[in-house]
Amino acid sequence: MTRILVVDNHGQFTHLEHRMLRDMDGVETELVDNTTAPEDIEADGLVLSGGPDMDDTGHCADYLDLDVPVLGVCLGHQLIATELGGSVESGDYGGYADVDVRILDEDDPLVGSLAPETRVWASHADEVVEVPDGFTRTAESDICAVEAMADTDRDLYGVQWHPEVAHTEEGQAVFENFRRICE
Template sequence: MTTNTQITEDRILILDFGSQYSQLIARRVRDAGVYSEMYAFDMSEEDIRAFNPNGIILSGGPESVHEAGSPRAPEVVFNLGVPVLGICYGLQTMSEQLGGKVEAGTVHEFGYAEVDILVRDQLIGELQDNENQLHVWMSHGDKVSKIPEGFAVTASTPSCPFAMVSDEARHFYGIQFHPEVTHTSKGKEILSNFVHKICGCRSLWTSEHIIDLRIEQLRQQIGNEKVLLGLSGGVDSSVVAALLHKAIGDQLTCVFVDNGLLRLNEGEQVMQMFAENMGIRVIRADAEERFLTALAGEVDPEAKRKIIGREFIEVFAEEARKLDGVKYLAQGTIYPDVIESAASKQGKA
């Protein structure tokens, strides 16, 4: 039986150099059943060692390795003894740092390309679209002009002679295209080969295991304290409500603000599902008249949005003040919203 601790034992570290596709790398790794986390390229040596990755992926990025102050991978990445995969800019900085050379390309490749397979290393394996060809998505101006000692070229295009390279002895791999995007038809398989065959990671990161892990984490974090959650009936808050209820039971109270703007009978459905069927304590705040009065005569969509948001906060706060002993406020939101709201170093690929 897999324990909650074990599902994150096999892990991939992604160092972000600012590509717009970096989050996709993490997604593809987790789709392969392997836990991953992404950090900025300047992550400290101490933190990298503490993370204890089975492998490291260097993302793409918008900068040129020739620019003063352009980002570099921490040296520990190449001394840690774990496999490394450099993607686009990740390949270029790895090549420069290990003794190769990168130059500005005379032909910039942005879009579909056909890569000719020259050597079948562990990363490529038996993959192909046409005979000894891969259909990929390129996005680069600079290109590697000399590979470091110990590396071999494994795939190329007419304008990019080092489209894929590898040093199998040290388990270092580099690719000039983006395997994380859907336009690279065998991209998921390439990343799967890296995390499974090369890094030796098991497929432990599954939906069932993730739910068990989150429930255990919630119990440890919350203890015996009370939690308040704003329940809308949408996917985000509904998932949080279900997880919290399974973790802490009656310690959870939900406030459902019925603003009168829902679909027909949706308010009753929310109460039936969560209060009656699941046994969650749900306080229904009937605020239809209040919302409709506040919205009366307003035609501007943005103004309406702000009115609804303001009224929701006020109604929710009024209900919250009626409760005693609540220590935590829970919020349900999807991961892309977290990324969009956070300060980001991302740029073009």
């Protein structure tokens, strides 16, 4: 059984990330608050959820050093970028919308199976504009150059969009791919 924890950054869709993982075969999951001490985290992988406030991410930066695969969703994606030397800025587009995303790396273990493109539900109020050293851009759209990023050497991944919502066409595949990374 693969144990994947969802770290709650108080986003409106966090419970859906937990539910999607809970409903997958071979996954044991739990929703934990972002104030959980890093030494209390016992998992094969972590999902850093979305959320409303970069200043309210608790110990998420410390979780990046736990030597387990990490998937950042929206705010979690942005947190990974800022903590590891990338840049996040306000997006030109703003609020939630359906977005066509082009997959840039068909071999990427997280989003490669979605190639050549997929339709997602995303907010672009803030977005990653520069990936950290060691990361590659793995997806883009007409409104955001970094829809997804990956550092496969460290098993750190981020997506700007919300794979857990019904509006995202292949969201389940993103979580299934992350499960395989964590196994």
